[in-house]
Amino acid sequence: MCTSLTYTNTANQHFFARTMDFPTTTPWRPIFLPRQYRWTTGLNETRQTTQAILGGGRQPIGIDNFLMADGLNESGISCAELYLPHAVKYAPTAQPDKINLTPQDFINWVLGEHTSLESVCAGLSQVCLVNQTWHGEPYVYPFHWVLSDTTGRNLVIEPTGGPLTAQLNPSGVLTNTPILATHFKNLTQLLGQASVTINQATQVAAKNWLATKQPLPTGSIPTNRFNHMAIRRLGTPTLTAEQTLPTLFAWLNEVRLPYDPAKRHQLNHNYTHYRSVIDLDHACYYFRPRTTERLQTIQLTPEMCDHWRVPHVFPAN
Secondary structure, eight states: OOEEEEEEOTTOOEEEEEEEEEESOSOOEEEEEOTTOEEEOTTSOEEEOSSOEEEEEEOOTTOSSOEEEEEEETTSOEEEEEEOTTTOOOBSSOOTTSEEEOGGGHHHHHHHHOSSHHHHHHHGGGEEEBSOOSTTOSOOOOEEEEEEOTTOOEEEEOOSSSSOOEEEOTTOEEOSSSOHHHHHHHHHHHTTOSSOSOSHHHHHHHHHHHHTTOOOOOSSOHHHHHHHHHHHHHHSOOOOHHHHHHHHHHHHHHTOOOOOGGGTTOTTOEEEEEEEEEETTTTEEEEEETTTOOOEEEEOOHHHHHHOOSOEEOOOO
């Protein structure tokens, strides 16, 4: 039940921001994965990274591998997973002559093995997402993914059948189900547009919405969170460099899902574990956990990429 957006400010700096909303799990933490890191897919095949990765992830109890929910690599591309229930179609079994991955493996493949979004897109036809659990975890998760880079592009990959493809997302926003095209339809209808295309008229309508102080859609429903964030992003005057980070965290806070201690043992209690912002131009990962709200600032430095040889798990708080 996550919400995400990409953003370019007046200084032409590029950002990716998201809430990580998920039922109770092992703690999510900032994690570094080095170059030449050998990891095992959920199908027990070994792959090796060529790019260092920094992002938000977790290491489930009893599993030697790291599950990444978002991150950036040393070439300045980002990737994040969000839920797409009732819409995904995975292959029932591994396919010959394909790069067979479980859904949880996909971010490692994107960020660990590519230096540009063009190279990711070129390799998508070779990827087969298989309907199999990841290292014995209880569920096969229905994901779609959002990718961005230092050009400001926002690409969305939705595994809804057939070969994987990436579609350009002019709204710059992604949440959960429904598929992106339906989100566009819902947003443009809300804003009173005849067209379902996200364009300059959408931006004007979003600006008018905010100028007239109409209340933004609220609640946990993905459609409402998508419309809320899209109106914020499209309707707000472009932020300066100084405004960007605090404003993005403020926007994420508007759509966060509350934690209820009384429901902490319920498997379906979905809440915001952390909010993160990635500065793609400066390879900086900002991580704010629910538990302490302490902002961690971690930069993926050349020294880390060149000399750190093993994964590193940063404190959650």
